[in-house]
Amino acid sequence: MATLFPPSADGNSSLPSQFSPLSIMEAFIPSYISPLISYFGLNNAIPHILTFLVISTAAATGLTYWYDQIVNVFCRFFMSTVQIRSRDELYEHMMAWVADQEFSTRTRCFVATMAFGSLFAEDTGNCEEEEGQEPDAPYWERTRRAPLQFTPAPGLYFFKYKGKLVMLERITYNSYRTWFSQEILKFSIVGRKPQLLKDMLKEAREKYLMKDKSKTVVHRPKAPEAVGSPPTWARCLARPSRPLATVVLEHRQKEMFVDDIKDYLKPGTQKWYSDRGIPYRRGYLLHGPPGTGKSSLSFAVAGLLGLKVYPAPDTEADTRVSLSGLLNVIDGVASPEGRVLILTTNHPEKLDAALIRPGRVDMKIEFKLAGEEAIAGLFMRMYKEYNAKRIVDEHAARERLLVDLVAKFTKTMPQEVFSPAEIQGYLLQHKNRPERAVECAEKWVSDRMEARRAGKID
Numbered sequence: 001m002a003t004l005f006p007p008s009a010d011g012n013s014s015l016p017s018q019f020s021p022l023s024i025m026e027a028f029i030p031s032y033i034s035p036l037i038s039y040f041g042l043n044n045a046i047p048h049i050l051t052f053l054v055i056s057t058a059a060a061t062g063l064t065y066w067y068d069q070i071v072n073v074f075c076r077f078f079m080s081t082v083q084i085r086s087r088d089e090l091y092e093h094m095m096a097w098v099a100d101q102e103f104s105t106r107t108r109c110f111v112a113t114m115a116f117g118s119l120f121a122e123d124t125g126n127c128e129e130e131e132g133q134e135p136d137a138p139y140w141e142r143t144r145r146a147p148l149q150f151t152p153a154p155g156l157y158f159f160k161y162k163g164k165l166v167m168l169e170r171i172t173y174n175s176y177r178t179w180f181s182q183e184i185l186k187f188s189i190v191g192r193k194p195q196l197l198k199d200m201l202k203e204a205r206e207k208y209l210m211k212d213k214s215k216t217v218v219h220r221p222k223a224p225e226a227v228g229s230p231p232t233w234a235r236c237l238a239r240p241s242r243p244l245a246t247v248v249l250e251h252r253q254k255e256m257f258v259d260d261i262k263d264y265l266k267p268g269t270q271k272w273y274s275d276r277g278i279p280y281r282r283g284y285l286l287h288g289p290p291g292t293g294k295s296s297l298s299f300a301v302a303g304l305l306g307l308k309v310y311p312a313p314d315t316e317a318d319t320r321v322s323l324s325g326l327l328n329v330i331d332g333v334a335s336p337e338g339r340v341l342i343l344t345t346n347h348p349e350k351l352d353a354a355l356i357r358p359g360r361v362d363m364k365i366e367f368k369l370a371g372e373e374a375i376a377g378l379f380m381r382m383y384k385e386y387n388a389k390r391i392v393d394e395h396a397a398r399e400r401l402l403v404d405l406v407a408k409f410t411k412t413m414p415q416e417v418f419s420p421a422e423i424q425g426y427l428l429q430h431k432n433r434p435e436r437a438v439e440c441a442e443k444w445v446s447d448r449m450e451a452r453r454a455g456k457i458d
Helices: 021-028 033-040 043-078 089-099 102-106 136-143 195-211 251-264 269-275 294-305 323-331 372-383 392-412 420-428 434-453
Strands: 079-085 110-114 148-152 155-161 164-173 182-190 215-222 232-240 282-287 340-345 363-366
Touching (some): 043 079, 079 089, 079 195, 089 195, 102 155, 164 195, 251 294, 251 363, 282 294, 294 340, 372 420, 372 434, 420 434
Parallel strands (some): 282 340, 282 363
Antiparallel strands (some): 079 182, 155 164, 164 182
16 A cells, blocks of 8 residues: 555654654744753653644633633523613713723723813812912913823723622724724623613713703714714713803894794604694704804703704815705705704805795894993993802992993993994903993994904904
8 A cells, every 4th residue: 555655764654854743843833842842851752742732722722612602602691781882972971980980990901091171071169169269370280281081991890880790891893994993882790681781871871961961062073983984973072051141132032032942842842743744843044243142042042951062064165065965954855853953144145045945944033233232231241240159238339330330331332333242352351340341442442443444354
C-alpha cells in the first residue's frame, strides 16, 4: 500500500518537519516553544502536550458554546430585560438617573465628560436667594468652568432597586450604516414580570422631567445617524420659561393667541377634528418690525403650556428647500399632526400667498413698534423690585417713585418709533439706575433719530 510520506529509518512513515508536533506548536506561539521544550527537557512529551492542548481547546470551545446557550435560554425564559438605544430620548433620561445612583459613584471605571448645558446639569439654589450673597470674583471663577460629569464605562454592573437585584449592561457598538458609534443600555432582572423595570423607567423619566418643570426645552436639527436615514432633532438646551407678562403686545391679542392654542391642545379637540375630517394642525403667523417680540411670544407660550420648541435654522445658506417641498412638509399627506406651527417674519408682504393661506395659517398677529403702554410696561418691568425680602415700606416708596419716573420716561419717548428691543437695550445700560435712565432718555432719542437720518441704523 502506498504511503503519503516516505518511510523513516525504522520503516515507519514519518511526517514532514513542517507537520511535526513541535512545528504545529511553534505555529501557535512562534519562537517560544522550542526554547521552553529544551529548557524543561520535554522533547519526548511533545505529542502528549499537543494532545492535551487540542483536547483542552476543544473542551473550552464546547463549554463556551454550551454556556452561551444555557445563558441565552435562561435569559429568554427566566429573566426580564429592557433595551434603550442611544438615539432615543429615553436614553438621556436613564443615563441621568444612572449617574445619580450610588453604585455609579463607586465604580472605578467611568466615562468623564465636561460640557456646558449637559443633560446632567442641575439647577442649584434660588436666584432670588443668592442675589448679592456671593462676591463677583468667586462667582465668575465658578461659573466659567464647565462641571465634570461621570457615568459608568461600558461594561456590566449590578445594583439594587427596591430591594431587587438589577443587572445593567452598557454596550458600545459600531455599524457600517452609522457615522459614529452607538450605545445600548440593557437593564435585566430575574423573573418573568417586567413591572419593576417599567416602574424604574417611569421614575427616571419623572425625575428627569422635574428638572424641566419651569423650563422650556429647545431642540435643534441633528445630522442623520446612519446612511440613508432622515435627519432628527436633538435636545439643545433648557432655558427658564419666560413669563408671558414680559412680552410686549396688546393684551387682547396676547389673550386671543394663548386661548386659541389652549383650545387646540384640549384632549377632546383631536377627536373633534377627526370626526369632521379636518387635519389636526394649527398655524400662526406673527409679523412686524424686527425687535417687536415675535420670537419672545413663541417662547413664552411654549413655557406656559409646557411645549417643546423646534426652531428652524435661521440661515440663508441652505436654499435647497423649494416652496412646494415646504408646503408638503407643512400639510402634505405624510406631514405629522398634533403640532403648533408658528411662522415669524419681518416682511409678510414678501411671503407667497400659498404659504399663508387659510388652513396653513389660521391666525395672524401683527406686532407694532412700542407705543405708550409698551414703553411704560418695559420701564416698570425693568425696575420693579421682585425680591420679596425687601422691607415693605421701602418697596412701597420705590413703587411710588417708579410711577413718577414712568410718566416722565413715557413722555420723553416718541410713540411707535422705536421697537421694544431698542428701548430695552437702552434701559439695560442703566439697569439699576432708573433715575439716570430718565435723565439720559432725551439725549438717547436725539442721537438715535440722528443716526437713522444718517443711515447708520435702520
